[in-house]
Amino acid sequence: MNEKNISVRLELKSRELKKEFAQLLSSIHGYQIKNIDNQGHCDLLIMELGDSVNGEFDLFRSLKATGEIGEVFLTSSSTNPAILIEALRAGAKEFFTQPLNREDVMASLLKFKDQWEGAPVIPQKTKKGKIINVIGGKGGVGTTTVAVNIAASLNELENVDSVALIDMNLVLGEIPLFMDLETSFNWGEVAKNISRVDSTYLMSVLAKHPSGVFILPSPTDYNGEKFADADTIEQLLEMMMRTFDYIVIDNGQSLNDISRKILELSDTVFLVSIPTLPCLINVKRLLKTFLRLGFHQQERVKIIMNRSHRKSMISIKEAEEGIGKKISWLIPNDYNSAMSAINKGKVLTEIAKKAEITKTIQKIAVTLCKGENRSNGKKSFWGRKPVFDGSKVKKY
Ligand SMILES: Nc1ncnc2c1ncn2[C@@H]1O[C@H](COP(=O)(O)OP(=O)(O)O)[C@@H](O)[C@H]1O
Ligand SMILES: [Mg+2]
Structure with missing residues (x-):
């Protein structure tokens, strides 16, 4: 002392x-x-x-x-x-x-x-935030759309204080574009300073979107050097878990030692697919790869079928049989809402509050928050309960 x-x-x-x-x-x-x-x-x-x-x-x-x-x-x-x-x-x-x-x-x-004084430092928060890892079966299937909007919908829930969104797409990270945000720091830089990363530091370097979500973008100036190793990313995520209720990760398609570490730490892995054969084949391959990488918690992996529509050539049943796993969520095809959100740099709840795509993603957020594993109750075509429980949403 x-x-x-x-x-x-x-x-x-x-x-x-x-x-x-x-x-x-x-x-x-x-x-x-x-x-x-x-x-x-x-x-x-x-x-x-x-x-x-x-x-x-x-x-x-x-x-x-x-x-x-x-x-x-x-x-x-x-x-x-x-x-x-x-x-x-x-x-x-x-x-x-x-x-x-x-x-x-x-x-x-x-x-x-x-x-x-060497007094035991009382942790600023005793939070144990959850990591929601969003992985795409292919490029262009809506991974970033899903990650951004799950983060924003989680943040709107009354019992959720804080949500962070990390972009793991090296060089090609698009989250700042999706959210029309200018960012100054990326996780590569934060990783370099890992020894001094605490909650205060994190809150000052993360960019805050008007929706309230804190953004940590990916490095865009890749010169072949490694930005961080898996241990550093683990330390960063541990600190983020102490600071935020949820850390949503847009993992894109990366499969490297960092994404393997993130997988290991994930509470929920959303595998985003679309109802096309090449994508379903990739999803099946990814599920097998997870096992090969030593990630056996298959119950944590949920399949999201994005851009789903009734006239799809492949039925849900066929898709489930092909993948060998149940599909947890169907997000409807709604190009206008999805595209206008991107073009305006806004989240879906801001620009298409009543659209089915928005309500489905809100439902995913509510389910995550309740800790349920799968949508339940009476299923409509989109696998939702008939009415979204709006009372759980923060009032503005
Ligand atoms: N549910 C959806 N319905 C229609 N279009 C969608 C949907 N989800 C995403 N999109 C569109 O698909 C394109 C790719 O989305 P994006 O989120 O960038 O995918 P990824 O991150 O997998 O590359 C964008 O033009 C986006 O607007
Ligand atoms: Mg993307």
Whole structure:
């Protein structure tokens, strides 16, 4: 247990801000603000960024490198996300925008003190989020459409607080396009910083879609180098499970050591198919591959038949016989809704609330949330219960 006071150096431009931080620090036992002349080592530097941001980043990088400072908290009146991103990249532990949110600052100071004292760090959340892995039987079958809209529908449920959506399609990741989002971080970069990834870090680097879903896109600048190994992805997912209720993964068609690890960690695997022979053959191959890879929890694997329609050449029964597994969900063919959602960068519940495609995906989300394995009750053509239970949806 560390009983020494935590020495803090304040590098703040305005007197008011200095006063505010001094007040907050003095309200917690164990912090000691250093005398201005007494430079030397400090355990915590709280620094305000001014106009020459680059110079200031260089300064604290070099101070950190020489061991003259322990951790750094930054503050700035700028709301430019580029500054926040650069601050996190440079290794700042916390970043406070101005005007200060005193509760946030207090929470950060208390957390830092707990860690400093070697007190057992109380996990920020005792969540054990669930991993929903969406895999396509083929390209173009609707894997991204299904993943994006399951994530958004889960997030709309009353008893779900937070949902993240990860794009595992290297280079060709489309989630930011589907959601009309500009993103600055991808999982390749987060994986590089894995030693400092905690919930605070995650919440600051993930992009938030207006639907409320947090997005972690895939790296798009592939140069042949590995972005992460399976162990790092496992650590990242473990942290995400502590932070989010659900982590939906658009796995596309990847089959490598990372996707194998994700498979292992998945609570539910949705295999997306369409009613065509080549796709059904692929789905059957994938099911066998899962077994060969050592993933024997077949009950966790659910088949989604997307773009299903009554006049399909292949009946549901034939498809099930061919694959050798029941089809859990039928998502109707609705090109207009699916395409206009993509073109508008919106999710289906925003643009086609009443469409059957939307209601089916909402039903999948409700079923996931209830922990049921398969749609039940009276089956309509789409395998849904007759009425979607709207009471479970958050009210806006
Ligand atoms: N249920 C559906 N009905 C009609 N079109 C769909 C449906 N689901 C997806 N699509 C369309 O299929 C195309 C491919 O979808 P996408 O989600 O990008 O597939 P993938 O991720 O498997 O490549 C898109 O044009 C999309 O609008
Ligand atoms: Mg896709």
